[in-house]
Amino acid sequence: xxxxxxxxxxxxxxxxxxxxxxxxxxxxxxxxxxxxxxxxxxxxxxxxxxxxxxxxxxxxxxxxxxxxxxxxxxxxxxxxxxxxxxxxxxxxxxxxxxxxxxxxxxxxxxxxxxxxxxxxxxxxxxxxxxxxxxxxxxxxxxxxxxxxxxxxxxxxxxxxxxxxxxxxxxxxxxxxxxxxxxxxxxxxxxxxxxxxxxxxxxxxxxxxxxxxxxxxxxxxxxxxxxxxxxxxxxxxxxxxxxxxxxxxxxxxxxxxxxxxxxxxxxxxxxxxxxxxxxxxxxxxxxxxxxxxxxxxxxxxxxxxxxxxxxxxxxxxxxxxxxxxxxxxxxxxxxx
Amino acid sequence: xxxxxxxxxxxxxxxxxxxxxxxxxxxxxxxxxxxxxxxxxxxxxxxxxxxxxxxxxxxxxxxxxxxxxxxxxxxxxxxxxxxxxxxxxxxxxxxxxxxxxxxxxxxxxxxxxxxxxxxxxxxxxxxxxxxxxxxxxxxxxxxxxxxxxxxxxxxxxxxxxxxxxxxxxxxxxxxxxxxxxxxxxxxxxxxxxxxxxxxxxxxxxxxxxxxxxxxxxxxxxxxxxxxxxxxxxxxxxxxxxxxxxxxxxxxxxxxxxxxxxxxxxxxxxxxxxxxxxxxxxxxxxxxxxxxxxxxxxxxxxxxxxxxxxxxxxxxxxxxxxxxxxxxxxxxxxxxxxxxxxxxxxxxxxxxxxxxxxxxxxxxxxxxxxxxxxxxxxxxxxxxxxxxxxxxxxxxxxxxxxxxxxxxxxxxxxxxxxxxxxxxxxxxxxxxxxxxxxxxxxxxxxxxxxxxxxxxxxxxxxxxxxxxxx
Numbered sequence: 001x002x003x004x005x006x007x008x009x010x011x012x013x014x015x016x017x018x019x020x021x022x023x024x025x026x027x028x029x030x031x032x033x034x035x036x037x038x039x040x041x042x043x044x045x046x047x048x049x050x051x052x053x054x055x056x057x058x059x060x061x062x063x064x065x066x067x068x069x070x071x072x073x074x075x076x077x078x079x080x081x082x083x084x085x086x087x088x089x090x091x092x093x094x095x096x097x098x099x100x101x102x103x104x105x106x107x108x109x110x111x112x113x114x115x116x117x118x119x120x121x122x123x124x125x126x127x128x129x130x131x132x133x134x135x136x137x138x139x140x141x142x143x144x145x146x147x148x149x150x151x152x153x154x155x156x157x158x159x160x161x162x163x164x165x166x167x168x169x170x171x172x173x174x175x176x177x178x179x180x181x182x183x184x185x186x187x188x189x190x191x192x193x194x195x196x197x198x199x200x201x202x203x204x205x206x207x208x209x210x211x212x213x214x215x216x217x218x219x220x221x222x223x224x225x226x227x228x229x230x231x232x233x234x235x236x237x238x239x240x241x242x243x244x245x246x247x248x249x250x251x252x253x254x255x256x257x258x259x260x261x262x263x264x265x266x267x268x269x270x271x272x273x274x275x276x277x278x279x280x281x282x283x284x285x286x287x288x289x290x291x292x293x294x295x296x297x298x299x300x301x302x303x304x305x306x307x308x309x310x311x312x313x314x315x316x317x318x319x320x321x322x323x324x325x326x327x328x329x330x331x332x333x334x335x
Numbered sequence: 336x337x338x339x340x341x342x343x344x345x346x347x348x349x350x351x352x353x354x355x356x357x358x359x360x361x362x363x364x365x366x367x368x369x370x371x372x373x374x375x376x377x378x379x380x381x382x383x384x385x386x387x388x389x390x391x392x393x394x395x396x397x398x399x400x401x402x403x404x405x406x407x408x409x410x411x412x413x414x415x416x417x418x419x420x421x422x423x424x425x426x427x428x429x430x431x432x433x434x435x436x437x438x439x440x441x442x443x444x445x446x447x448x449x450x451x452x453x454x455x456x457x458x459x460x461x462x463x464x465x466x467x468x469x470x471x472x473x474x475x476x477x478x479x480x481x482x483x484x485x486x487x488x489x490x491x492x493x494x495x496x497x498x499x500x501x502x503x504x505x506x507x508x509x510x511x512x513x514x515x516x517x518x519x520x521x522x523x524x525x526x527x528x529x530x531x532x533x534x535x536x537x538x539x540x541x542x543x544x545x546x547x548x549x550x551x552x553x554x555x556x557x558x559x560x561x562x563x564x565x566x567x568x569x570x571x572x573x574x575x576x577x578x579x580x581x582x583x584x585x586x587x588x589x590x591x592x593x594x595x596x597x598x599x600x601x602x603x604x605x606x607x608x609x610x611x612x613x614x615x616x617x618x619x620x621x622x623x624x625x626x627x628x629x630x631x632x633x634x635x636x637x638x639x640x641x642x643x644x645x646x647x648x649x650x651x652x653x654x655x656x657x658x659x660x661x662x663x664x665x666x667x668x669x670x671x672x673x674x675x676x677x678x679x680x681x682x683x684x685x686x687x688x689x690x691x692x693x694x695x696x697x698x699x700x701x702x703x704x705x706x707x708x709x710x711x712x713x714x715x716x717x718x719x720x721x722x723x724x725x726x727x728x729x730x731x732x733x734x735x736x737x738x739x740x741x742x743x744x745x746x747x748x749x750x751x752x753x754x755x756x757x758x759x760x761x762x763x764x765x766x767x768x769x770x771x772x773x774x775x776x777x778x779x780x781x782x783x784x785x786x787x788x789x790x791x792x793x794x795x796x797x798x799x800x801x802x803x804x
Contacts, residue, residue, distance in 0.1 A: 053450025056405055060446045063412050064438045070415060071435040074427025074502070081416025081423070082736040088417055089746045092410045093753050099406035100757055103399045106780070107764040118757075146424055146500070152742040294428035295504045302432045309439040316447045323451055323458050 006300065007293035010072040011282065013306055017068055019271050021061035023174065023264050028055045030175020032098050032123020033168060034194065035116060043187050044116060050182040050328045052102055057317055059095065072299055075146060076282040076292035082148040083141045084133045087155055091129035097122030124168065131167025135160030138277065139216050143286040159212055166205035170267065173198040177260035184327050195251055195259055203244060206270055210237070213277055217285060220277050233276055240269050337744040343735045345743040346418040349750060351717075353410050355710055356754050360404030362709045365479055365525065366532025367397050368472035370559075371452075375468050379461060384775070385551045392552065392773035393536075396765055398453050398780045403761050405446075407754075418743065422724050422734035429495055429503045429511055430485040437481035445474035453780050479525055487517035489725050490716070491585045503725065515585050519578040520716075526571045527712065530672060531705025533563035537675075538702025541695035543772040548689050552773035557698070558688060565676035572669055576632075582719075583633055586726060588647045589719030592658035594629055595619040596643040603627030604641035609663070612655040617644070619659075653721045661714035668708040675701050 028051040038044055051058075070077040081088060101119035105112050136155035143149060176198055179191035214221040224233050243265045250258035280288045293299065337345060371393055378386035412434070415423045423431075451459055451467040459467070488495075494510025495503045505511050540557030543550055583590045591597075595607040597617040606629040610622030630639040644652055675697055682691045720726050724734040 053454050056402075056449055057443065057446035059405065059409065060438065060442045063409055063442055064435070066412050066416070067431065067434045067438050070423055070427045071431025074424050074431055077416045077427060078420035078424035078736075081413065082420045082738055085417050085736075085738065085742055085746070088413055089749065092413055093749060095409055096406040096753060096757055099409075100402055100761060103402045103780075104760060104764060107399065107767070111760075147737050148420070149737070152739060294431065295498060295502070297505055297508075298428040298432050301505070301508055302435055305436055305439055309443075313439065313443040313447065317443070320447055320450050323455055 006296060006303070007073075007289045008280075009303070010293065010299055011279075011289045013310075014065060014068050014072060015271075015275060017061055018065040019268070021058070021065055022271065023267055024058035024061060025055075026171045026267070027051075027174040027178040027260075028058055029098070029123045029127045030171035030173065031178065032119050032175075033127060033172045034175050034179075035120035035123070037194065038187070038190070041112075046183055046187060046328050047179065048102065048105070048119075050178070053324045054317075054320060055099075055102060057320065059099070062095075068302075071302055072294055073282055073289065073292040074294050076287055076289075078146065079141065079143055079148050079283050079287060080137065083150060084136055084155055085152055087129040087133040087136065091126045091133070094122040094125030094127075094129060098126065123171075127168045127171045128164045131164035132156075132160045134167065134274075135163030138163070138213060138274075138284060140285050141283050143283060159216065162205075162212060163209055166202075166209050169198060169201045169205050170270075173202050174260070174263050174267070177263045181256050181260045182326075182328050184329065192251065192254060199244075199247060199251070199263075202266070206240065206266075210273070219285065223277060236269055236273050236276065240266065243269065337740075337747065340740065340744065342738050342740040342743050343732050345740055345747055346735050346738070347731065349418060349743060349747045350414060352747070353407065353414060353750055353754070354713075356758060357404065357407040357411055358709060358713060359706045360400055360407060361475070361478070362524075362528045362531045362706065363535065364397060364401050364404050365475040365528035366530075367393060367400065367535075368468075368475045369529065370532055370536065371397060372465075372468050372472040373559075375465050379465055385555050388773050388775065388777035389552050389556055391777040391779045394453065395780045396768050399761060399765055399768070401445075401449065403758060407758075410750075417746075418736050418738070419724075419734050420736040422729065425501060425729060425734075426489075426503050426725060428498075429505050430488060432505075433481050433485040433488070433512065437478055437485075441474045441478035441481065444477065445471050448474070456779065476525065479528070480521060483521045483524055484512050484514070484517050487520045488512075488514045490514075490520075490720050491516040492725050492728060503728075516578075516581055519574070519581045522574045523571070523578045523712075526567055526574055527705065527709050529563060530567055530571060531709055533560045533567070534672065534675075534698075534701050534703075534705040536560040537564065537698045538700075539769045541698035542769070544689060545692060545695045545699070547772070550772055552777075554689055556773075557695075558683075561676065561679035561683070561688065561698070564672055565680045568669065568673035568676045572673060575666075575669065580633065582716075586720060587642065588644065588651060588653060589658065589716070590633070591642070591644045591647070592653045592655045592719050593662040593715060594633075595622070595655065595659045596629070596641065597655075598645055599641065599643040600630070601640045603638045604629040604633075604643075606632065610659075612659045614652070614655050651722065653719050658715055658719040661711040661718070665708050665711035665715060668704050668711070672701065672704060672708070 031047050031051060035044065035047065038047060066077070069080075097118040099122075101115040101122065105115035105119070108115070132155060135157070139157060139159050141148065141150060142154065173195065176191045176194040180188055180195060183191065214224050223229060243262055247259060247262040247266065250262060278284055280290070282289050282292050337348075340348070371390060374386050374390040374393065377383070378390060448467040448470040451464065452471050455467065456464045488511055491514050492503075493514045494505060494507040494512075496506045498504045536556050537560030540553040540555075540560060543553035544557055548554075579590065579593075592612075594604070595610060595612050596604060597612075597619065603626065605624035605626045607619055608623045608625065610619035610624075612619045627637045630641050631637050633639075633641065644655070678694055678697065679688065682688050682694050688694070722731050723729060724731050
């Protein structure tokens with residue numbers, strides 16, 4: 001099955017970092033995507049306040065994903081980044097706009113609306129670009145030797161647009177369920193309503209991507225449907241169904257915390273599905289994790305740090321979330 | 336725009352542009368984080384209200400500057416891959432881990448405690464809050480450690496080998512991390528960050544003293560900043576001199592470009608103060624020189640021979656005019672900063688630190704000097720190591736991504752537009768914050784809840800409007 005060697009360990013570490021990024025920045029990008037639906041200043045202040053103390057930490061996982069990949073799988077980093085040139089640049093610029101908005105919108109009265117647009121637009125662009133990048137990776141990348149050998153528009157296909165839209169919907173759902181958890185009153189009611197709509201849209205998106213992915217490459221089809229793989233892959237869609245039922249129930253019962261964490265579970269399952277499709281390739285159909293791996297001593301050197309520091313980071317990150325736990329109230333945020 | 340530029344030149348322009356925008360924010364936030372930790376410590380120690388007022392005042396400024404540093408920094412971490420993929424593939428095994436350690440030991444530490452530092456004073460209590468401030472300050476220094484180690488390895492690579500597929504690999508991590516130029520570069524950069532912050536703090540203090548010399552906050556910050564300039568500027572000049580000697584040993588061509596030495600000198604090289612280096616004619620035109628002084632500075636002997644660029648193959652020459660002039664800008668500002676420090680010391684000794692308008696005007700004018708000196712210094716060291724990315728081993732032209740020029744040109748234009756729009760707005764907001772004097776009952780980054788501690792100096796209108804839950 002899966003061998004237990006350094007490249008595999010590192011593949012799981014990078015996958016973990018990227019997943020933590022997706023769920024953590026996912027909900028705060030989602031808040032940006034939902035921003036236009038909450039035009040009242042008071043609501044926007046609350047939404048902003050609910051993530052202001054943690055957004056920077058959330059985004060750091062993106063730097064770890066990128067930096068970690070350069071360190072552990074330099075060849076993959078060197079091939080993927082030029083291949084995804086336009087979506088990556090778009091994502092970075094989107095993150096610039098939304099990141100500065102956290103502080104800028106409190107520093108001006110007259111231009112606040114401009115930074116609200118920057119926050120919403122930047123979040124939407126960043127989410128869409130990430131989803132498109134994911135689709136572009138899945139559909140395969142043209143590699144020759146140790147270089148990307150495709151054109152600079154190769155990433156743009158109906159499939160990558162589909163994954164882009166799917167991720168935007170998913171992030172919006174994370175954002176909506178986050179608001180359910182962190183707010184009260186009218187704001188929370190609207191977040192419930194949005195969660196319903198977005199959940200249905202997300203299920204449609206998961207379905208569409210799931211149907212489309214196995215047909216991109218023979219390998220994906222084989223991976224999912226061939227005997228005996230199906231014994232191992234079948235639980236994923238079954239679990240998705242189970243989580244969906246729980247999620248619908250928690251929304252119907254107007255629970256505070258469950259919708260957010262069940263949405264996280266939905267993300268985790270989709271992500272596991274992604275892993276099943278891709279493994280052991282890091283650039284699908286071209287470069288495996290063993291081909292891309294940096295030398296053993298680089299991976300070992302970092303493994304020492306990671307095994308001590310990641311638990312520590314998770315610890316103090318959890319503490320920061322704990323400090324700012326509970327509902328955020330209008331007019332008395334921690335701002 | 337940019338027609339006729341090739342993809343590598345465009346990628347270099349993009350790196351230079353995004354890096355120059357980025358570097359000013361960390362340079363400021365490294366110093367400011369330490370300053371905030373000092374202010375909070377002084378407040379906890381003495382209980383004097385002026386310190387918490389100054390803390391909250393500068394905390395608001397820190398929040399804005401730090402945010403800009405974060406978003407421009409994420410761009411840098413991905414630009415290695417997007418524009419310099421060949422470099423990433425070849426050097427990833429060596430500098431990748433250094434940058435990964437930067438993320439793990441520094442970025443998370445800063446980001447993890449930043450929220451508590453900015454918004455958590457009321458929630459976690461004074462001691463824990465001080466710890467958060469300290470963690471952020473330490474994080475900025477750890478970050479400097481790793482990124483300067485990575486940069487220094489590119490300048491003076493040691494401890495590596497090259498594997499079968501042409502990648503650099505570490506043979507000895509200790510030698511990679513503590514490569515020959517690293518200690519000098521680290522000291523020089525951290526001191527530069529401290530001075531940069533001190534000059535900004537001093538300029539803001541001076542601005543408010545010029546309007547009202549009795550304000551407590553501006554007096555305290557001006558005095559602290561001037562102590563910093565007085566004490567650290569001379570140390571920085573010494574550190575810079577040592578860094579230069581180290582560069583002479585390991586990257587002689589860079590020093591030749593800095594000095595404008597196209598020709599070798601057998602018995603004593605002149606110090607060229609000013610002039611116009613002409614690379615095609617290989618000489619410095621219109622130069623003003625002091626005979627033999629360069630040999631004295633670099634070799635500590637009037638008559639020491641000093642090699643020139645005529646000993647270096649032409650294809651390995653750095654761009655001399657940029658290196659030559661940026662170096663002079665940096666050194667000139669360094670001496671001006673020391674001058675400011677000495678002037679303030681004189682006035683302090685005479686008991687006129689808060690009354691001397693000329694000093695205040697000088698300090699105000701010097702407000703941006705640290706940023707300009709930092710940029711000039713980085714331009715010196717980065718253009719001076721051209722045409723290599725890994726000095727002597729990997730050429731810049733062999734480091735770039737296989738991208739078409741229009742792709743790089745488009746992204747460069749996008750960065751220019753976005754950065755100017757966003758960061759100019761940010762600088763305006765920062766200046767607006769600085770234009771207000773710190774006042775009694777100064778509050779933290781948000782106005783609707785007091786960030787300062789209850790119970791020290793309860794002032795009207797700042798009683799907690801509801802603890803947050």
